Amino acid sequence: MKKHTIKISFLSILLLATTVACNKEKDQPTPDEQELITTLKLQLTEATTTNAQTFVYKVENGFENGTGTIVIDTLKLKANTTYDAVLTVLNEKATPVEDITSEIIEKSDEHLFFFTATPQSGAGSIGTSNGNLDTKGAPLNQTFMLKTATVGNGSFQVVLKHQPSDKNATSLTTVGGDTDLDATFPVVLQ
């Protein structure tokens, strides 16, 4: 009787091990990069004209082969000029390309585009104003006005924050929340 129990248990283990061991190749799940962002597009239209330009900042991550495609356009703009700016956020790895901007606008109170120009003022600098607002009247800055200073070089950083704690903060260190996107364009004003 007891020997029997051992035998049966032993056999059932062996059986179990062999039955679960087939047809594995097909069954493997495929992971997905969650809420992936690959690209930021900055569309600038010179005020009172229809001269539109689009600048791309794209970093496609694919760790197995290092970083994937990288495109970083330089903002070559006229000095002392005002532009209407529109930001678009994309996942270009998805087919068809996924436009994330609508999700951001939908949850506008949880998002903020934050700009940092270097230098802050003078030759080569960029000023921003008139950013659009979220559903609660706080800044969102998905569309804004961009004003270039005198001839010179610099950079322009666009950071997309998720759930910032202070939307009216004036420094990136006090905005809070976490960073979904951090893009820095080189700037040439001529």
Add this chain to the structure above:
Amino acid sequence: MIRYFTTLIIGLLLCFVQARAQSNCTHTVKIQLKEIHNNRSIADAMIFVQEAKLNAQTDEDGAVVFENLCTGNYSIHIHGYDVQDTTVSLYINKTGTYKLLLPHAEHVLGQVEIHNINDGQLIQSREQLDSKTLRSNAGKTISEQLKNINGVTTLSNGATIAKPVIHGLHSNRILMLNNGIRQEDQQWGTEHAPNIDPYVANQVTVLKGAAGVRYGTDAIGGVVLVEPSPIRWENGWGGSVDAAMFSNNRMGVLSGMVEHRFEKMPSLAFRLQGTLKQGGNYQLPGGYWAANTGVREQNAVATINYHTAHAGMELYYSRFANTLGIYRGSHTGNQQDLENAINSDTPLVHADFSYKIDRPRQEVVHNLLKYKYHLDKGWGLWSFVYAFQNNYRQEYDVMRVDNGKAQLNLSLNTHTFNINLDHKKIGKWSGTVGVDGQYQHNTFKDGDRVFIPSYYSYAAALYAIERYSFGSYKLELGARYDYKHFEMYNPQGVMLTNVLYLFDYSNPSATVALKKQINKSWDASLTLANAWRAPQASELFSAGFHQGAARIEMGNKTLKPEQSYSLNLSSNYAVNEKRAIEATAYLQRIQHFIYLKPGADLLTIRGYYKTFDYTQTNALLKGIDLAASYHWNKHWQSTAKVSMLRATDLVQKDWLILMPSDRYKLSTRYERDINKHFKECFVGLAGQWVNQQKRIPANFDSIDYPRPPAAYFLLDAEAGVQLHIRQQPIYCSITASNLLNAKYRDYLDVFRYFLDQPGTNIALRFNVPIN
């Protein structure tokens, strides 16, 4: 060993052969051990009289003689190959012979995990949390409770998620055995705490140092054995109710147990147990609340036990389910966010008290089904164990759009079996031989976040441990051969296509141990052990963001198994009735020690990230654990503990990162019975000093920021009583941890970047045993 249980299972018979009145301290007492059923004498069992610190081994007639005993109560501990470890209380007031009738070991094996019996003999540096200590720490997680053991610290993610660290090693380098079954619960991440309900345990033992020969691969750092109390021996109903309340996070815990042995069928018994737990955000010194750090837990255990004189079986099922909130501010977007959090003195995410658990959070369910059969026949005691474990872990990340789904749905299924024989003595050799087998499948859901590949693994092993006693020496020799096969399906490349990788590992390991009983109150043992660990899936293949630390970790497919060689020296010395010293010194060399080495920065859409590559070096760990106790009088005792570790990278000739710093603990406790209604009343105070870790790699600043946190001092207090109302005992206690509300951070806490450790926490506990 199992003090609790003993009075229940022992038929104690006292026959006073010679009876004549004598004055104090002149009693000569003969203790004779007999088997309860056949009255056979039990030879070669060790008998230890605790109060008199006397030790002796029974002769062929199962007898020992102690002279010059005083009148009074004595605790007699009995252990040996043929008997269950037992403690008996004896009142001695005259010279005489005391005959103790004990059940033969096999009769109670059904109650106790087989490993328990072996451990009684495994020569290894060990320390235990007994039922009393567990009761006075009830409600804490298993890892928090293990901190009471010298040489054990924790690796934590704030106050709610912690895993044990033994002599500087953690995660897959230590093993946890839950009721004899190797716990398989995805412990690869720092944020993965062991899924074990400590209310199930009646005793927790830590084997320090490598114990790979008996317990299998990976046990490089040590083994934690979590053992439930043996099932009820008497007929009828029994049970207990436990409740605990904590002030800091307003946590409540309720646990209950019922058990029954059938009067009409005394071979059959069952037990049911359940635990409920709910806690909210915890509070930091300064009045801040840690956002989203609540916890919920529901656990259940059911056991059926059947035994006859020479065989028995146990069917055991346990379910552990919890939901753990993770501090919202710990999931940072990039390095800048992390630096902002580090540089802020107060938590960046503001919160009030709440029981609500939002994203990020984890929801884990761990199921364990175990079947055990044992038989005393032929060559010795046979046991057969089969267990199935299912671990389902869901992680809910902070999302732009909350779709209600988890971003990670990991499922780990493990089948294990073991055949073990504790063979009868062959000449002077006694020992254990056995076979282990394991099949494991780890998978996730389509569309989950990239974490680790799905894999299948098969493992088998053969082992033998033999012991030989000569004079005051005991020699132990062990050998084991393991084979492991992995099939891993790694999603890789830009399109994340699955690529199959096969890995095969096989390895012999061995242990040699020698123990000497120098005299009645002094023993010393030396253990030489070798153990190994195969690289795990995350070390081979991880490729992705580590949100808590804002960095990218890259796996390495060429990793070799880690090989550990260790030397462990431990000694227990009772200087006299008042003073006792316990010491353990260890030296461990780990070849191919796997660690994370900083690599080049990598540009991502969220800015530059630090990257870390899994790589290997040779490591040397050496340290000591020292404990000394002093009894000022019958009621008042003080204990001092010291734990030190030096961990070096032998290739870089530098310190290893993330190793616990030196710590010192001083505690004192006063305990006495007031009257028959107020027993075991106690008050205690404990202070712990933890040094700042200054032994860090020279390139620390390029790997981690900021430097390890400052040294800290913690003061804990406790008080309790065992109330007796009519026949009913009720244990009540009140404890306060971090009594001074000290503001501190710990180096081995991943949340050291974001949050202080919790402030004062006052806990109120009740335990009511029901018979």
